[in-house]
Amino acid sequence: MIRMSVTELTMLAALLLLAVGCQQQDAAVAPPATSQLLVFGGPILTLDQAKVEATFEAKFEAKVEAMLVEEGVISALGDLIDLQALAPNAVKLDLAGRTAMPGFIDSHVHVRELGMDAIKADLVGTVKVDEMVERLHLKFPTPKPGTWLIGQGWDEGAFASRGYPDRAALDAAFPDNPVYLESLHGFAGFANGLALQAASIDARTPDPEVGQILRRADGAPTGVLLTLAQALVTREVPAADAEQLEQAIIAGLNTMARTGVTSVHEAGMDGRDVTAFTHLAEQGKLPIRVYGMLNGNDAELMQHWFARGPLSRPDGMLAIAAVKVFYDGSLGSRTAMLRAPYSDHPELANPTERITPAAVKALADQAAATGFQMAVHAIGDEGNDRTLTIFEKTLAAYPNQDHRWRIEHAQVVLPDYYQRVAKLGVISSMQSSHAMGDSAWAEDRVGSERIRYAYAWQRVLDNGGRLIINSDLPGEPWIPAETLYFAVNRQKLDGTPAQGWYSGQALSVNQALQAMTLGGAHAAFQEAMIGSLAVGKAADFIIVDNNPLTMAPRELANLQVLATYVAGSKR
Numbered sequence: 001m002i003r004m005s006v007t008e009l010t011m012l013a014a015l016l017l018l019a020v021g022c023q024q025q026d027a028a029v030a031p032p033a034t035s036q037l038l039v040f041g042g043p044i045l046t047l048d049q050a051k052v053e054a055t056f057e058a059k060f061e062a063k064v065e066a067m068l069v070e071e072g073v074i075s076a077l078g079d080l081i082d083l084q085a086l087a088p089n090a091v092k093l094d095l096a097g098r099t100a101m102p103g104f105i106d107s108h109v110h111v112r113e114l115g116m117d118a119i120k121a122d123l124v125g126t127v128k129v130d131e132m133v134e135r136l137h138l139k140f141p142t143p144k145p146g147t148w149l150i151g152q153g154w155d156e157g158a159f160a161s162r163g164y165p166d167r168a169a170l171d172a173a174f175p176d177n178p179v180y181l182e183s184l185h186g187f188a189g190f191a192n193g194l195a196l197q198a199a200s201i202d203a204r205t206p207d208p209e210v211g212q213i214l215r216r217a218d219g220a221p222t223g224v225l226l227t228l229a230q231a232l233v234t235r236e237v238p239a240a241d242a243e244q245l246e247q248a249i250i251a252g253l254n255t256m257a258r259t260g261v262t263s264v265h266e267a268g269m270d271g272r273d274v275t276a277f278t279h280l281a282e283q284g285k286l287p288i289r290v291y292g293m294l295n296g297n298d299a300e301l302m303q304h305w306f307a308r309g310p311l312s313r314p315d316g317m318l319a320i321a322a323v324k325v326f327y328d329g330s331l332g333s334r335t336a337m338l339r340a341p342y343s344d345h346p347e348l349a350n351p352t353e354r355i356t357p358a359a360v361k362a363l364a365d366q367a368a369a370t371g372f373q374m375a376v377h378a379i380g381d382e383g384n385d386r387t388l389t390i391f392e393k394t395l396a397a398y399p400n401q402d403h404r405w406r407i408e409h410a411q412v413v414l415p416d417y418y419q420r421v422a423k424l425g426v427i428s429s430m431q432s433s434h435a436m437g438d439s440a441w442a443e444d445r446v447g448s449e450r451i452r453y454a455y456a457w458q459r460v461l462d463n464g465g466r467l468i469i470n471s472d473l474p475g476e477p478w479i480p481a482e483t484l485y486f487a488v489n490r491q492k493l494d495g496t497p498a499q500g501w502y503s504g505q506a507l508s509v510n511q512a513l514q515a516m517t518l519g520g521a522h523a524a525f526q527e528a529m530i531g532s533l534a535v536g537k538a539a540d541f542i543i544v545d546n547n548p549l550t551m552a553p554r555e556l557a558n559l560q561v562l563a564t565y566v567a568g569s570k571r
Helices: 006-024 049-054 080-086 111-119 129-139 156-162 168-173 193-198 227-234 242-258 271-282 299-308 357-370 381-395 417-424 432-438 442-453 457-462 480-489 509-516 518-523 553-558
Strands: 036-040 066-070 073-078 091-094 099-102 104-109 149-154 179-183 188-191 212-215 221-226 261-269 289-295 318-326 373-378 406-409 427-431 466-470 541-544 561-566
Touching (some): 066 080, 193 221, 212 227, 221 227, 261 561, 271 289, 271 299, 357 373, 373 381, 432 480, 457 466, 466 509, 480 509, 509 518
Parallel strands (some): 149 179, 261 289, 318 373, 373 406
Antiparallel strands (some): 179 188, 188 221, 212 221
8 A cells, every 4th residue: 555645735735725626616615715825914823833932931922024925825034025025916805903823723622512512402511300301392392203302512511520410301392302411521311201211221230341321229221321322322322424424514614614714623434424524525515624533342333444444535624534532431431440449439440441451462463564643532541541552463563653642631640641652753732621521520530649640731841752632522612712721720710729630740832733723733744734834834813803822822712703714715
């Protein structure tokens, strides 16, 4: 199998854009409106790697006055007078004092779920079942009997702390409709009696091998299903058809584009997702770039893709080159794998190994042999330790491979994690929103000693490791300005706690921006094409109302995206 380098792919993409630009006028995503675009009139933050590294502790201020874009590619950066002379007829984009910067790369998302959430009841922030019922009534005021009612967003971590809900109120409110409510982070589900009946779940139903059916004192199910027990019900929920799936993907991507995201890493594509994303890419309908991570827990899917090899479209809009493995559970639901018992209510914990270490090792071996990147969901310190050990054993046979393997979340880790990932070149893919969302109960779960090695972004960098910051949307606040705010301030949006939660692990604005732009590009082998504003790179940039490098850190969540450009075309 011949694989082109990132540089070769970038050059090929530019040549193809030049060759076929005029032939793509009928595509759903139009080519740049002009062959030349001159951007000027405000700060242009290139976030160029060399310049940022040279002035890392000082706040890097771009000195670039203007940027020239030709056929979707940045052709020049420099003084305005020089670029005007180069392109006297270019269409002018005057920033009028506003700031241009690279588009955000959200390097761990579930964009199809974001789009599908539009047809679900929004349960984010609910703390009682009665509130869930109220939200469901608002979303589905007159449901047809027998129709499934779906909600999303109740916080399983918060409920685990105060006690999981019971379905009695759901049963009373919706006697004629099966109801299924997805949790905020996806590690629990909540069903009413009709939904349980459709799935043939009753007091006699045994727990699945991986997962748990929570029960009342008499053994009857409460309606709460943990981790893989959710599949007992979700397989009964009518699936979206191909057209609805594509509509959801487009809706999700367009929503993200409006917030300044120009590229995403879709974490866990199943077979239907692959078909939908590929079809949209072939039709030119992807509004922003997508880097696909296949669902590694699907053996049949991976057998096909290991035989096929990675996919990379020459236009740079879609690549599928990673394997996303779900290893353990979540800290909030006490299903993450910890080496020592949970510090609070260990009797309620159900540490979950969603796939065996042997199966992960087999996937890692095949990925290394076929050129796929490995990305493993690991939350608990035991889950992270086992994952790293597997990585070390597999990669020992490939000492010169530029693997860029990743651990997704890396929330609670052993003290030696940071040295090990730095030595191995493993990327820590972490979510600033998770730290703030979990801060109310995380220390209760793991205690005062283990918490010092949890959600520790600065420890990754201090030990020479690579860090990327992303959202894991649609759970938690996910807008990039908010993700940036959380990373820099270690505070919730309401400004609490006043001094920041374990503020020593906060990132500088420079560090956070790098982790959300060029870091994400590097994690997808795309740093030669996107991630910063540099000559020869795609013109993926955004216009914002303020300069994030000079505005007050506690105002970062208020940063407004005014326009988003991908390959020089406004989205």
